[in-house]
Amino acid sequence: MDLFNIYYPLFMDITEFDRDNILTEFLTDYLDGKLGRAEHRSFEEYLARNKKEREFVRKAMMGKKALSRMAAQFELPVGEKDTSSLTATDNH
């Protein structure tokens, strides 16, 4: 399966999210705030029962928030936005 071909950091636990595409879809929608009320509750119940997955979700959520803060730093007025990618330093 495709998901197993991904390089994983050695010190990170493999969770059910790595084995189950449907669960990954749920997680993605959960982090994007796109789950319906019932789905949201059901997913949180699942997390309550599964510690490793709950910890993974906490980290993913915190990581997403950290990246959002970074994205806000890059928000420049139109016309001044650097068009090079984050990894490039445009010295022109």
Add this chain to the structure above:
Amino acid sequence: MEAMSRAKLQQMSDEDLMEHFQSGYEEAFNLLVDRYQDRLHNFLYRYTHNHQDCEDLVQETFFRVFRSRHSYERIAKFSTWMYTIAINLAKSLYKKKKRMTTVTIHKDPDDSEDRPMKLEDTGILPDDSLHEKMCMDELEKALMELSEDFREVVVLRDIQQLTYEEIAEIADLPMGTVKSRINRGRAHLQELLENHVYPGTISA
């Protein structure tokens, strides 16, 4: 540098071509243009739905690739770097068009003064700014510690705010893999922040 045949250059990866271009081989740049101009046009059409805008954006993207060639680093895939330039240009064009439309509709004909927009006072004190900058530096450091596979997709999603479909296209990966990598990349980033940047300050 030793002369190199086009056939030999054609066998090279994008990143190798970029390296040769950085060393002064303009033929390598021409090959990158050949490789990507159609794909880039198709990709940009999804943003603009306007072929003329696409033509202009493709041209501008390659111009920027040419001009900024020395700022490219191999830590990013060439295609991601180039697509990111293209997407930013497309977004700027979209914002510019939107702003022009807004001005046309909402301009008060009785207001003869050309008053500049008032900048929002964020109320950030110098100390807060410094703290914020330090946090950003640490965050950027942690981001650079992520493997390329993860960094690529989280940057496209959470910094560039592209859709999963766009990322799948740029990274040339199935959607499931994109989503999985984004989630894992975010979790790994947080783990790096907790383990290295703020050790012992955050408990699970």
